[in-house]
Amino acid sequence: METKEAFRIAVQSLWANKLRSVLTLLGVVIGVASVIAVVTLINGANSYVATKINKQGADVFTISQQPAFTTSYKEYLKFQKRKVIGLDQYHAIQQGCTLCKEVGALQSTTGKIVYGTQSSTDTQIRGYTAYMPEMQNLDIAEGRSLTQSDEEHATRVCIVGSDIEENLLKFADPIGKEIRVDGVPCTIVGLGEKQGKTLGQSQDNWVAIPLTAYQKTYGTKKSVTIYAKAGSGAAAMQAASDQGRVIMRQIRHDRPGEDDSFTLETSSALAGLFSTISNYIGGVAVAIAAISLVVGGVVIMNIMLVSVTERTREIGVRKALGARRNDVLLQFLMESGTLSLIGGIFGVIGGVVVAKAVSILLGFPAEIALWSVFVGLFVALSTGVFFGVYPARKAAELDPIVALRSDF
Structure with missing residues (x-):
């Protein structure tokens, strides 16, 4: 057959x-x-x-109180007991890490944004240093980014995500408009590029203000996350991250042979x-x-x-x-x-x-x-x-x- x-x-x-x-x-x-x-x-x-990681750059490493992923609640509690990372440690990395091309820091929380009679809740409020928007893969569609001067003087300016423009400002030109971030007035100087949704959650419902202004409103008790950009290549990344680790261990008085009292992660490690x-x-x-x-x-x-x-x-x-x-x-x-x-x-x-x-x-x-x-x-x-x-x-x-x- x-x-x-x-x-x-x-x-x-x-x-x-x-x-x-x-x-x-x-x-x-x-x-x-x-x-x-x-x-x-x-x-x-x-x-x-x-x-996301490739666009951000494989040459970026972060220093934080706890890792991005934890496998158990017990581990989470262990990391929470660590000392917080403050702005003094960010400045130490910024000044002492000679192999780092750029260094930035951030904090975040959620809050309420008001413009006129319109408002939004559960908006992510980010505290950024000057270089953080670029290091976090955030392109500015209109206006400008945050500057070193904004950071030094805790200026009440902000960058907003496209959800704020669409839902609160109703597509009006956002530059120069004043919004209230948890009751504090803030002038919009930049609009972030639309990023869409991930896992059903919008990536554009956020407002970024200078980190110093953020801490004036929300305090300094919570830990900051430090971002550092090394040179290109695995060797440059290794050398810069090692230098950053040595500086952090010295500042936090980690004894020889003890584990780090902080978490240092590279983009490639997170992707893996x-x-x-x-x-x-x-x-x-x-x-x-x-x-x-x-x-x-x-x-x-x-x-x-x-x-x-x-x-x-x-x-x-x-x-x-x-x-x-x-x-x-x-x-x-x-x-x-x-x-x-x-x-x-x-x-x-x-x-x-x-x-x-x-x-x-x-x-x-x-x-x-x-x-x-x-x-x-x-x-x-x-x-x-x-x-x-x-x-x-x-x-x-x-x-x-x-x-x-x-x-x-």
């Missing part, structure tokens, strides 16, 4: 039992869709983080950590999805066994007319493989649709990996062939005389 003929017979058989075929496909569809959706979302998240975490999550999700594929494969095997039983007489006739064992084997393997491959195709489509829906509704970045599509189809086809071997062998080994005597 030719492969083309076997495929035609397989399609005819599946079409003759449409409802049964659709129900059989569900396990494969769900399994493949889950894999495609998870891989698409994780690939998008990794690309998003990599893009995020990639590791997302891969673990993806691995777990794929493992769960694999269960659906196994269930789908078992269902396919059961249905193929039923099909063999129903078509026993047909198999006997084909063998009596000269069909060989391999012809029958190929026919049923083609049927189970076609069934699972169709499930894989619908699973790929479903997975992409789910990922894109999540991206649109929640703002989660999604990027389709072409390799995942081929892997999904291959796994689906392999599942059908693997679980179709036993029913196919059972059909191929039927004695034609016994099969012709069947009542079916």
